[in-house]
Amino acid sequence: MDPSYNSTHRALLQAFFAHTTLPTAHLPALLSSIHTAADPDRPTLPADITQPDIDASIASVNAAIAPFDYEIRCVHHQSSMSRADSEATYVIVNCTSDPSTQLATRFNADEVKFVRRVLDLMFDKMNFEGREVCAVRPSEALRVAKVRDSVGGTQIETLNGEGVGGGVASSLKLDQAERVLEELKQEGWLELSEAGFLSLSVRALAELGRWLVEVYNDPEAEEDEWQRIKTCEGCKQIVTIVSFHCERREQQQTTPCYDTG
Structure with missing residues (x-):
């Protein structure tokens, strides 16, 4: 396990398991809340969270969950004419799944x-x-x-x-x-x-x-x-x-x- 993987990454992973999909626009507020909870003496504002911060957090989580065949993927809705990061949606997926295994439970x-x-x-x-x-x-x-x-x-x-x-x-x-x-x-x-x-x-x-x-x-x-x-x-x-x-x-x-x- 990467030593840099910490409680903030675990909280982010829990959020993805709870919601499955999270638009990019929601992540600054989510990450600011997580970081503020981890260090109340140094509050983090949503404006402090940049796209590189989001990318780094997602990369750390993906490195931790890859052995379990999970991955957080960045995708865009097909009807969106833009492929900007701000228009993306992050989805946690089971890399080996099919409809039967996904829906069986x-x-x-x-x-x-x-x-x-x-x-x-x-x-x-x-x-x-x-x-x-x-x-x-x-x-x-x-x-x-x-x-x-x-x-x-x-x-x-x-x-x-x-x-x-x-x-x-x-x-x-x-x-x-x-x-x-x-x-x-x-x-x-x-x-x-x-x-x-x-x-x-x-x-x-x-x-x-x-x-x-x-x-x-x-x-x-x-x-x-x-x-x-x-x-x-x-x-x-x-x-x-x-x-x-x-x-x-x-x-x-x-x-x-x-x-x-």
Whole structure:
């Protein structure tokens, strides 16, 4: 353990575990409170906290939690045209997680399967070349709440052709599915746009980004071949909103930030 890792870093880590996501704008006040509590005789004001102070604190925490497969990542919302540090959001993520492990402590097995079907709908069934849409309407998501196996009726298949049916064992009642979607929104996994589409939030993309690429992209595809999950060549973040161009992409004059939204 780095000897410089101290109680202020532990308090910051506890704040991230409590909130999961913290905008940059909230960190000066948080860090000033932590430092003031650690040394009441020398109060620290929010104005005293600079971006290098934030970066140094995050780096120290990341060094301590890396052996446990956790990391605090700096990300930007896809709809933000700026990639300035002041517009960023910090998210603590489990580096080895997938939807099943992330949601297993919160939802039962049938509910987790329902979430997987919604993700398949977003990134596979509703997302294809010429119609890149990594989002679904709530009504479309609810249609996959109840599925039957090939004997009882229609079976939804994942990208690799594996069925996600299983009859009653993998089905939910409509009110159960509605509750799951609502809880995913409240917990910051899903966002509902003004146009009425559900999509993955900043938190979800930061947490599941690598998993999404592994599951929905073809690892043997050619460099210029179409893929379901895209990454901005400028900011190196996953994008799921078509035709957004990030500030860093413009500076580097690289490929547009194409996405599925």
